Amino acid sequence: MKEINAKVREIASKLLGNGDIDVFMAWEQGDYEYQRKPFFARSKDEVEKIIFDEYCIHNLSTSLLKFRDSQQKIGIVVKGCDSRGIIRLLEDNQFSRERLYIVGINCSGMKDPLIAMKSDSGFQKTFEEEGLAAKCSFCVYPNPVIADEVLGDEQTPRSKDEKYAKVKEFEEKSIQERYEYFESVLSTCIRCYACRQACVACNCRTCIFDETKPQWVGRETSLSDNMMYHLVRALHMAGRCIECGECQRVCPVDIPLMLINSKLAKDVDNFFGPYEAGIKYEEGSKPPLSSYQESDPDDFI
DSSP, X not given: OHXXXXXXXXXXXXXXXXXXXXXXXXXXXXXXXXXXXXXXXXXXXXXXXXXXXXXXXXXXXXXXXXXXXXXXXXXXXXXXXXXXXXXXXXXXXXXXXXXEEEEEEOOOOOBOHHHHHHHHHSOOSSOOOOOBXXXXXXXXXXXXXXXXXEESOOOOOOOHHHHTHHHHHHHTSOHHHHHHHHHHXXXXXXXXXXXXXXXXXXXXXXXXXXXXXXXXXXXXXXXXXXXXXXXXXXXXXXXXXXXXXXXXXXXXXXXXXXHHHHHHHXXXXXXXXXXXXXXXXXXXXXXXXXXXOTTSOOTTO
8 A cells, every 4th residue: 555655646746746636635643553543634744644544544525524614625535435435525515526636545445543542542351353354344336436647456346235235134123123122222312413423425415403593302212203314314424324334433322223224225225226425426427316207105004
């Protein structure tokens, strides 16, 4: 990855030096050896801080929302999942394509710094071996789907059957068993909203869960309020989730959020597809549940 890291710095230096962009988004070293965090280089002098290695797991496309109201031109480094987030923002009219210079990297998978952090904390009962991050194990788009230039060797995608294996297993359960399962896991939610903050599709300027007049959902961590929060958010994600897995990765109580998201992605593809979110950008295109067709299924009415 050292070669890719050097190439990213070279591209950033060239774009900033020529005045083609105002900001270049990548990653930099955090406080710990295994920690990386989003970095915004605004001059050639800052380019040397850029790092790309196996710990650059954060989906940088979410950080683009910090710049949606400015006119600055942005250079950004994206992996496959990050690039799907770019398309999500373009379709939601949060950004214009002309403002972006996208440097894609074919991704062989990342390590999860949270695993290393838990191991170092001393609070984890069993030591977890550092390997491929859990969310990378079901990635079917490791190569960028939108980019101005691409670095690294093209990677072989995983199969969709592998991605939906847990969903299909869950579908075999009875409705009562499914309800009891989610009643159990959602009762542990502490309503920290980490899943929302990490999600590129959660780009509403004012979130329904932050509103107080009227207050649509209670702030308590009761089972009913927790279930309402996750149901509303899941349905908001239907047809819009890019399946990057960041929501589940950052959840402090390990709620299997991607089981919900993947189930809805599978159903949208089945009922309104073929469709996968954030795969191809076409100006003016919208996700299936954001548009209406007379041929849409209506058996549920």
